[in-house]
Amino acid sequence: MGSRPTIQMVAERAGVSRGTVDRVINGRAYVSEAVRRRVLDVMRELRYMPVHMTQAAALGMLPQGEPCTLGVLMPDWGGYFLREIEAGIEQARQRLRDYGVRVLVEHCETELPEECVEKLDALRAQGAAGIALCAKNHALIEGRVDALTQEGIPVVTFNSDLPHSARVCFIGQDVIGSGRVAGELMAKCVPQGARVLAAVGNLEFDGHKKRLDGFLERMTECGFDARSIEVIQTHNDYTLSCRRVAEALERTPDLAGVYMANHSVTGCAEAIRAAGRRGTIRVISHDVTDGTRRLLAEGAVDFTIAQDLRYQGRRPLELLFGKLCKNESPQEEIERLSLQIVCSQNL
Secondary structure (H helix, E strand, C coil), X not given: CCCCCCHHHHHHHHCCCHHHHHHHHXXXXXXXXXXXXXXXXXXXXXXXXXXCHHHHHHCCCCCCCCCCEEEEEECCCCHHHHHHHHHHHHHHXXXXXXXXXXEEEEECCCCCHHHHHHXXXXXXXXXXXXXXXXXXXXXXHHHHXXXXXXXXXXXXXXXCCCCCCCCCEEEEECHHHXXXXXXXXXXXXXXXXXXXXXEECCCCCHHHHHHHHHHHHHHHHCCCCHHHEEEEECCCCHHHHHHHHHHHHHHCCCEEEEEEECCCHHHHXXXXXXXXXXXXXXXXXXXXXXXXXXXXXXXXXXXXXECCHHHHHHHHHHHHHHHHHHCCCCCCCEEEECCEEECCCCC
16 A cells, blocks of 8 residues: 556556557557547546646546645644655645646644644635645544535545544554554563553644554553553653653663654653663664664664655645545545564664
């Protein structure tokens, strides 16, 4: 999951050669009408879009009506997360540019739900016909998403869901599954009954909470007492992460493992290093940031669970374009990305 449809995929599904698909796209001769129709049907089924607007127009695939404006609202996260999501947004912008689609991006500066609502209204005021949104799970934000939907402005959530809202669909990692994978790894890395710390960014984000739920669920299934697992929130801040992990190490000198379910893995790792515990505490994290790569190579992190953030930046815009311009609804309410376990040997 996550790969863009290619000419080869169209050819294989239609039972023809790549050259035949190329001839159909470019309107060349020596293709029967039956084969042409079959190739076009497969292109629509796979959501394959010709690179150039002139090609799509010639094939009758050009969206009808005026070019649309799409909006993206990002949380107040930076670093690797922001860089990768923005790269995905740019991929979508380049792909949809030939269809006259304009992409607007707004960034929240705080975690306040009121600011998120204001930014959603700002995108609406700028003419956004559909919005991709990553935000905390809060009733005020859900209510605004419901109101936008009633106005005919579809919303697609990514990375962190608003499951009780009227959003069209969610694009992201199986967060409960990723937490369960982390729990499985931790259970195999530390003795049964050992003390464990779970450092989470913000439990008001659906992704963070469900990731923790999955971790605790699997650890319990593996025979660990939930009372032996301490949970802290770090709000994805380096300094706060470092301080709160350091405090936990002082409270729990026999700590055996740390589950870093936040975005400030380096802060958590620095607290472990400063306490002289590197190598004696097993560490499981998420994502493959530059910092996490370094920590994996150094042995400060044992495993990390990767997700495709660029796809999460690109896919919601593609779905909104399909819904608004081609009257195509997403095939699934939730589109899960595959999980990958990464260690120092497969970076």
